[in-house]
Amino acid sequence: MLELGEVIVNCADVSVFYGDTRAINNISIDIEKQSITAFIGPSGCGKSTFLRTINRMNDTIDSCRIEGRVKVDGEDIYAPSVDVVPLRAKVGMVFQKPNPFPKSIYENVAYGPKIHGLSNNKNHLDEIVEKALTRAGLWAEVKDRLHDSGTGLSGGQQQRLCIARTIAVEPQIILMDEPCSALDPIATSKIEALMSELSAEYTIIIVTHSMQQAARVSKRTAFFHLGDLIEYDSTDTIFTNPKEQKTEDYITGRFG
Amino acid sequence: MLVGQFPSDLEIEGRQTVLILLAQIKNISNGIVVGQPDIWILESAEKLTSWQGISNVIISSLAAAISFLGGLYGVSLIKPEFRARNSVEVLLLAGLAVCSVIAIITTIGIVFSVIFESIRFFKLIPPLEFLSGTVWNPEFEGAARAGSGQEGRAAYGSIPLFAGTFLISIIALSVSVPVGLLAAIYLSEYATRRVRGTVKPLLEILAGVPTVVYGFFAALTIAPFFRETGVLLGLDVASESALAAGFVMGIMIIPFVSSLSDDVINSVPQSLRDAALGLGSTKSETIKKVVLPAALPGIVASIILAVSRAVGETMIVVMAAGLAANLTANPLDAVTTVTAQIVTILVGDQEFESAKTLSAFALALTLIVITLVLNFFALQIVKKYREQYE
Numbered sequence: 001m002l003e004l005g006e007v008i009v010n011c012a013d014v015s016v017f018y019g020d021t022r023a024i025n026n027i028s029i030d031i032e033k034q035s036i037t038a039f040i041g042p043s044g045c046g047k048s049t050f051l052r053t054i055n056r057m058n059d060t061i062d063s064c065r066i067e068g069r070v071k072v073d074g075e076d077i078y079a080p081s082v083d084v085v086p087l088r089a090k091v092g093m094v095f096q097k098p099n100p101f102p103k104s105i106y107e108n109v110a111y112g113p114k115i116h117g118l119s120n121n122k123n124h125l126d127e128i129v130e131k132a133l134t135r136a137g138l139w140a141e142v143k144d145r146l147h148d149s150g151t152g153l154s155g156g157q158q159q160r161l162c163i164a165r166t167i168a169v170e171p172q173i174i175l176m177d178e179p180c181s182a183l184d185p186i187a188t189s190k191i192e193a194l195m196s197e198l199s200a201e202y203t204i205i206i207v208t209h210s211m212q213q214a215a216r217v218s219k220r221t222a223f224f225h226l227g228d229l230i231e232y233d234s235t236d237t238i239f240t241n242p243k244e245q246k247t248e249d250y251i252t253g254r255f256g
Numbered sequence: 257m258l259v260g261q262f263p264s265d266l267e268i269e270g271r272q273t274v275l276i277l278l279a280q281i282k283n284i285s286n287g288i289v290v291g292q293p294d295i296w297i298l299e300s301a302e303k304l305t306s307w308q309g310i311s312n313v314i315i316s317s318l319a320a321a322i323s324f325l326g327g328l329y330g331v332s333l334i335k336p337e338f339r340a341r342n343s344v345e346v347l348l349l350a351g352l353a354v355c356s357v358i359a360i361i362t363t364i365g366i367v368f369s370v371i372f373e374s375i376r377f378f379k380l381i382p383p384l385e386f387l388s389g390t391v392w393n394p395e396f397e398g399a400a401r402a403g404s405g406q407e408g409r410a411a412y413g414s415i416p417l418f419a420g421t422f423l424i425s426i427i428a429l430s431v432s433v434p435v436g437l438l439a440a441i442y443l444s445e446y447a448t449r450r451v452r453g454t455v456k457p458l459l460e461i462l463a464g465v466p467t468v469v470y471g472f473f474a475a476l477t478i479a480p481f482f483r484e485t486g487v488l489l490g491l492d493v494a495s496e497s498a499l500a501a502g503f504v505m506g507i508m509i510i511p512f513v514s515s516l517s518d519d520v521i522n523s524v525p526q527s528l529r530d531a532a533l534g535l536g537s538t539k540s541e542t543i544k545k546v547v548l549p550a551a552l553p554g555i556v557a558s559i560i561l562a563v564s565r566a567v568g569e570t571m572i573v574v575m576a577a578g579l580a581a582n583l584t585a586n587p588l589d590a591v592t593t594v595t596a597q598i599v600t601i602l603v604g605d606q607e608f609e610s611a612k613t614l615s616a617f618a619l620a621l622t623l624i625v626i627t628l629v630l631n632f633f634a635l636q637i638v639k640k641y642r643e644q645y646e
Contacts (some may be wrong), residue, residue: 019333057534060450084276089536099527107612112535162531 002220002233008033008173008203012030014068016049016058023049026068030223031173032118036195036204038214038235041224044251047207050224051175054205056084057092062096070200073172089116092171096178098158100165105142108150110135110181111170128168137194154185163194169204174198176206180213192217211251215239223247285313287328293572367624372616381412383497386618389413392581394601394612412615414622416583420591424502424577427567427587431506432562436513439553441512444521445543456518463511467571474504474576496578499587505572509562516561521547553638562633564627570595594623 009031016024024046031037039047049058056077058064070077077087089112093117100108108127110116119125129146134138138160142153159179166174176195182187195204195217208214214221217234222232223246231238231247242248249255277297278320284293284301285308378386423636443452479500486493493499524547532542548555570593576589579600587594601616 037309055534057530060530060533085536085538088534089538093530095527095534097527099525099531101528101531101546111532115535115537115541115545161259165531165535194547 004030004220005035007031008075009205010071010072012069012071014050014053014066014070016053017065017067018061019063023079023227024053025227028035029229029232030234031203031205032220033199034199034205035227036199036206036217036221037220038065038218038220038226039205039224040208040211040214040250041230042255043209044226045224046227047172047222047224049175051177051205051207053198054175055088055093056154057088057093058137060140061086063163086149090171091173091175092169093176093181093237094159094162094166098162099154100153100161102151104147105133105150105153106146109164109168112165116169118170127175130236132164132168133161135167136160137190154187156183156190159183159187160194161193163173163191167198171234173200173203176204178207178209181209188213211239214240223250225250257318265595301471312420315395324636345440352605360644370617370624373614374621376616377611377618380614381489381618386412386414386615387622388415389606390415390455390583392416392597393617401606410612412415412618414594414619416581417592417594417597417619418626419583419594419621420577420587421567421595422463422582422590423498423585424505424573424593425617427499427502428505428509428566428569429559429562431503432513432566433559436510436558439514439519439549441543443518443609445539445547452564458516459511460485463515465508467508468575470504470508473572474500474572475543478504478578486588493588493639496576496590497588499576501573501575501577502587503568505566505575508572509565512565513558513562516558517551518640520551520558524550551599556634556638560631560638563630567623567627567630569600574599594619 003023007030009029011030014024014027015022017054023156026043041047052058053066053070054072054077058066064077069242072087072091075082100255101111103111107130108131110125113125113128117129130139132144133142138157140163141157142148150158153161159182163174180191183191190215195206200202206214208219214253218235220232221235221238223238223242225246231242231244233243238247239251242251258416280293281297281300281304283289285296285304389411391413392415393411443456447455452621479495479497482497482500482503483493483495492583499605528546528550529542532546533539537545573593573596577592577596579592579596580590581597582589584591598619601612601619
């Protein structure tokens with residue numbers, strides 16, 4: 001069985017329903033701290049839905065209902081006493097389509113620190129913005145036009161801006177929902193390099209359609225199919241020596 | 257031709273008689289016989305009838321021939337190389353262009369007619385007096401002509417009217433913009449689908465109520481209520497007050513603001529809300545800092561629409577704010593607006609040459625200019641924000 005280091009996310013018997021439809025079936029999984037875990041599987045297998053349960057983004061969908069237990073840092077995030085606002089600050093999210101706010105680049109990054117009161121003076125805020133942009137590998141490209149609109153950047157730059165915006169809040173976990181599916185190969189490779197760097201400090205969970213991407217960046221890989229977690233192991237094992245027939249069929253391109 | 261058939265002994269006394277005879281003949285041929293006409297007239301009528309029959313046949317056969325030839329031409333055009341879609345689209349394009357030009361030409365026509373009449377007015381009354389005078393009192397025109405002295409002189413200072421318009425619009429906007437905007441935020445962000453599905457159509461029905469109905473609501477319900485409340489508080493409220501008219505006008509405009517703003521807020525992409533929520537914003541932070549700024553151009557546009565409704569509204573003012581052209585900033589006084597004055601000037605018997613009637617055109621012209629300037633600046637604002645937020 002899979003050997004994990006320190007666990008940060010612990011899910012037990014998690015099921016997710018949209019109305020009467022069951023999207024996730026009794027999934028139990030542990031995610032290792034400060035590493036990259038990839039969720040792969042064919043479209044509609046529930047991997048994005050499952051990702052969104054980890055920071056309760058599914059709460060925004062009215063018909064969505066969750067059973068089971070999800071613990072982040074030892075705390076049950078679906079307990080009635082939990083406030084989702086600090087949870088989402090701790091578990092950041094990068095979406096499939098780059099979605100910068102229609103504000104300046106600076107304002108985009110400063111948004112999170114401002115609402116969470118992470119900074120009380122302009123200089124400190126400037127520092128946070130510069131640091132986040134630098135870590136997202138965007139500083140050199142935008143430092144002369146921080147006050148231009150964030151929506152004027154290229155797709156890849158926008159996605160890195162979204163990552164900068166997320167890490168400016170200093171989360172522990174970053175959830176990435178197919179962050180490269182709208183990007184070209186060059187932008188994709190930049191983001192992948194960025195993920196590898198960030199994994200030294202952050203726990204990254206990435207949903208991806210690209211098996212090559214999962215193989216390149218992740219340490220662990222979980223394979224989902226029709227709402228079930230089929231196999232979860234180190235990325236090497238999944239791609240070279242899968243135990244389940246379904247996993248092998250999928251990674252060798254026989255279905256999905 | 258018929259005239260050639262007239263009996264030679266008939267004395268023709270000028271064109272008029274001929275026309276009368278012709279009319280008589282036409283009537284008879286249509287079956288209308290009055291009295292006992294002369295025999296020759298009956299004969300002519302019969303001839304006319306037969307001629308009309310012939311001409312009908314000719315016209316129909318001509319039409320048939322033209323359509324047949326046209327059809328032949330059309331059929332001859334149909335070849336594999338013929339690109340029918342292109343010609344059809346050219347025709348459609350022309351049709352669409354004509355439609356759009358009609359509206360523009362009509363507007364230009366209206367503006368010019370107003371300008372010409374205004375020029376006539378400004379020949380009688382100097383523009384400076386019209387634009388800077390603080391007394392509006394066109395009623396003493398007759399007395400002034402009779403030479404009954406300075407007191408009876410009509411005054412055409414338009415400032416009280418524009419001040420009244422401004423005052424009532426401000427009151428209306430201060431009611432409708434906050435209420436409408438907050439309603440829109442509730443509807444688009446907080447309301448469940450069922451509530452939204454019920455409330456929004458209801459609000460839109462409110463927009464369809466004729467303004468006359470709002471007018472008597474203002475005059476018979478709101479104005480007395482304000483006056484009595486004023487009495488209780490020891491304030492002197494006129495029975496026809498700017499406050500009552502502005503308040504009801506504000507109520508009338510709420511649906512415009514809320515319905516349009518709701519559409520705009522709804523069209524802000526869900527991905528922006530997700531982004532904000534994903535960063536740990538609360539719902540209200542998301543709305544205040546992300547959704548509303550992104551929707552701002554549309555919201556400003558809906559407020560502009562509200563302003564133009566308020567400035568152009570006439571009925572409520574006529575019924576509830578009175579016709580006294582007071583120059584005052586006190587919302588409890590009776591005031592009047594430009595549009596209400598135009599109505600009172602042009603309703604009823606008027607001498608078209610008098611300065612009083614012509615003043616309506618000058619008022620209209622000034623109103624047009626002011627609304628144009630307002631719209632221009634509003635568009636600039638929208639443009640500026642759009643650049644910033646896209």
